[in-house]
Structure formats: C-alpha cells, structure tokens
Amino acid sequence: MLRIADTGTGRLVEIPSAHRHLLRICVHLPVTDSGIGTVHLRAPLVGDVLARTAELHGLASHTVLTTPDLPREQAQALERAMSDLGIHPPASVGVHDLTDSLCDAADVHVLAHGTPGQDTAGGVWIYVGRLSPAPPDQGVPDRGGLLASGLLDAFAPEGTDPLAVRMLLLGHAYRTPVTVTGPALAEAWRTLRHWRQQVADWAQEPSRPIPADVLRQAHAVLADDLGVPAVLDMLVGVAGRADVPAGAKFETFAFLDRVLGLDLVREVGRQHRATP
Structure with missing residues (x-):
C-alpha cells in the first residue's frame, strides 16, 4: 500500500x-x-x-x-x-x-x-x-x-x-x-562516486540476501509519502554495518537504486580505485 x-x-x-x-x-x-x-x-x-x-x-x-x-x-x-x-x-x-x-x-x-x-x-x-x-x-x-x-x-x-x-x-x-x-552539489558528487566505487568492490564478493530489517524499513518509508531521504540515510547505515556481508550490501544498494535512479552499479566490472 x-x-x-x-x-x-x-x-x-x-x-x-x-x-x-x-x-x-x-x-x-x-x-x-x-x-x-x-x-x-x-x-x-x-x-x-x-x-x-x-x-x-x-x-x-x-x-x-x-x-x-x-x-x-x-x-x-x-x-x-x-x-x-x-x-x-x-x-x-x-x-x-x-x-x-x-x-x-x-x-x-x-x-x-x-x-x-x-x-x-x-x-x-x-x-x-x-x-x-x-x-x-x-x-x-x-x-x-x-x-x-x-x-x-x-x-x-x-x-x-x-x-x-x-x-x-x-x-x-x-x-x-x-x-x-556549489558545496552541497560537490558533496553529493563525492558521495555518488564513493558509493559507486564501494558497490563495485562489493560486487566482487559472493552475493548475499538483503537483510530483512533493511528491506522492511525501505518498503515502509517509501510507502509513507515517498520517504526517499530516509532511504539515503539507510544506505549510509548499511555501508557502515560490520554485520552485513559485502554481497548483501551490493544487493541492497542495487535493489534500492531501482527507486533512486543513481546508476550505482556503473563501475561494476570496470577498473576503479578507492576514494582518497
């Protein structure tokens, strides 16, 4: 709903x-x-x-x-x-x-x-x-x-x-x-590049399912008056969670990008380097 x-x-x-x-x-x-x-x-x-x-x-x-x-x-x-x-x-x-x-x-x-x-x-x-x-x-x-x-x-x-x-x-x-x-746009650009590089790294690990709590929360906030800012905050949290395997992080970012439309998997399979 x-x-x-x-x-x-x-x-x-x-x-x-x-x-x-x-x-x-x-x-x-x-x-x-x-x-x-x-x-x-x-x-x-x-x-x-x-x-x-x-x-x-x-x-x-x-x-x-x-x-x-x-x-x-x-x-x-x-x-x-x-x-x-x-x-x-x-x-x-x-x-x-x-x-x-x-x-x-x-x-x-x-x-x-x-x-x-x-x-x-x-x-x-x-x-x-x-x-x-x-x-x-x-x-x-x-x-x-x-x-x-x-x-x-x-x-x-x-x-x-x-x-x-x-x-x-x-x-x-x-x-x-x-x-x-300018500063806000530069920060968004830095975050976008960093996320794409992280997703490319995680894609090299075995796939794992999206954590059930993350999936439930994502569906709930999006269904409640388009809570997209909360989804971005969730991704920040997921990226930093030690209990979430790299493969699950990849699946989470790729799945939620269906709504975000940020092309987060752009660097998968390409040569990339970590952000300094």
Missing part, C-alpha cells in the same frame, strides 16, 4: 484507490512568460520517483507530462534535461490542460512550483517545493530560467555527473524548497 499526503487536505491518502494495480500520474509544468527552465525539473523527478516506488511495490504506472505549448527547440531541451536527470520518459506528453482526457483520471497530480491547481480534476494533488540555483557567489551560476543545451549548464560545474543533481534533490523531502549550492 502506498500513501501520499494530499496538499489540499494535508491527509495521507492511499494510492491507487479501489485496489487497482495501475497508478496513473500526471505531472504538470507551469505556463510561464519566460518558458520552462531547469528549476521546473523537480516535478518530473518527483513523478519519476513515485512511478519507480510504485513499481517496487508491484504496481504498474502510467505517467503523463503536461507542458506549455513549447517551441520544438525548448521541447527537445526539456527531453534532454530529463534524460540527464535520469527521469524515465513519460508515457505521453501533452499541452497544459488539467481537464483534458490526458489527466482527468489521474490518481496523483504532481505540480511544479508556480503551477496553479484546479479543483475540478480528481485525484490527489501534491505541490513540489521550489528549486532554485544559489547566487553566483556561492558557486552555482544563476541560469535557472530557460533550459540550455544540458542540465549542467544551469546547476553543475563541468565534469560533474548530472545524477549528482538528482542525488542532491533526493536528499530533501519533495515539498521542501531546495537551493542548489
């Missing part, structure tokens, strides 16, 4: 309702005078994590993305940026209209910051917290407006994996505003 907090009522609601096995998600990007920017990508990311969580719990999912009527270049830039961020392509993309057939039967509506809601559409409504770049003196260029040629043009220095941005955002509850600072 998955539950998510409805922004309108503040109550946790079971999704999908009526014991169905398909979770219908509609992600809404705002209609703005300046166009869609990198700062709006957090809503598709939350929709992606919700779909991944549903699938981890044995549910199929169907995601629709609604956007403004974008020029072709902007639409392509949006597609590239979502790919950079590890977001699975939506099943369909349509021009913004909350009442059309694309979204009127959605179980969950995920709204980017600044997107107006509409009471006539059914389902649970969740509003994603604001995402903003830090002022230039904090190490992140202020280019959160129009999407550029790639995600890193807005938030990350050259040479940084875009999934470090994903990791940084996953460390915050989806309703919490996030400012992407």
Whole structure:
C-alpha cells in the first residue's frame, strides 16, 4: 500500500484507490512568460520517483507530462534535461490542460512550483517545493530560467555527473524548497562516486540476501509519502554495518537504486580505485 499526503487536505491518502494495480500520474509544468527552465525539473523527478516506488511495490504506472505549448527547440531541451536527470520518459506528453482526457483520471497530480491547481480534476494533488540555483557567489551560476543545451549548464560545474543533481534533490523531502549550492552539489558528487566505487568492490564478493530489517524499513518509508531521504540515510547505515556481508550490501544498494535512479552499479566490472 502506498500513501501520499494530499496538499489540499494535508491527509495521507492511499494510492491507487479501489485496489487497482495501475497508478496513473500526471505531472504538470507551469505556463510561464519566460518558458520552462531547469528549476521546473523537480516535478518530473518527483513523478519519476513515485512511478519507480510504485513499481517496487508491484504496481504498474502510467505517467503523463503536461507542458506549455513549447517551441520544438525548448521541447527537445526539456527531453534532454530529463534524460540527464535520469527521469524515465513519460508515457505521453501533452499541452497544459488539467481537464483534458490526458489527466482527468489521474490518481496523483504532481505540480511544479508556480503551477496553479484546479479543483475540478480528481485525484490527489501534491505541490513540489521550489528549486532554485544559489547566487553566483556561492558557486552555482544563476541560469535557472530557460533550459540550455544540458542540465549542467544551469546547476553543475563541468565534469560533474548530472545524477549528482538528482542525488542532491533526493536528499530533501519533495515539498521542501531546495537551493542548489556549489558545496552541497560537490558533496553529493563525492558521495555518488564513493558509493559507486564501494558497490563495485562489493560486487566482487559472493552475493548475499538483503537483510530483512533493511528491506522492511525501505518498503515502509517509501510507502509513507515517498520517504526517499530516509532511504539515503539507510544506505549510509548499511555501508557502515560490520554485520552485513559485502554481497548483501551490493544487493541492497542495487535493489534500492531501482527507486533512486543513481546508476550505482556503473563501475561494476570496470577498473576503479578507492576514494582518497
């Protein structure tokens, strides 16, 4: 059973309702005078994590993305940026209209910051917290407006994996505003590289089952309003547990990466070295 907090009522609601096995998600990007920017990508990311969580719990999912009527270049830039961020392509993309057939039967509506809601559409409504770049003196260029040629043009220095941005955002509850600072992004990038190297090391050991307590806790926190930050904390704990064999650590990280989408097994089978 998955539950998510409805922004309108503040109550946790079971999704999908009526014991169905398909979770219908509609992600809404705002209609703005300046166009869609990198700062709006957090809503598709939350929709992606919700779909991944549903699938981890044995549910199929169907995601629709609604956007403004974008020029072709902007639409392509949006597609590239979502790919950079590890977001699975939506099943369909349509021009913004909350009442059309694309979204009127959605179980969950995920709204980017600044997107107006509409009471006539059914389902649970969740509003994603604001995402903003830090002022230039904090190490992140202020280019959160129009999407550029790639995600890193807005938030990350050259040479940084875009999934470090994903990791940084996953460390915050989806309703919490996030400012992407240079130090925070650098720390996320260091942690991501370190975890990939650890996973590659553990993969060389015999496989072992995921500890039952870890599996139960992971399912529970994800089912309770997308507790992804708690999953990241769990992985830190698992990595340091002397009672968990290396093979079990590998299976735990690989399993939970199905939700995190951080490509934690990237270095498996490659030459690698420990982080200094």
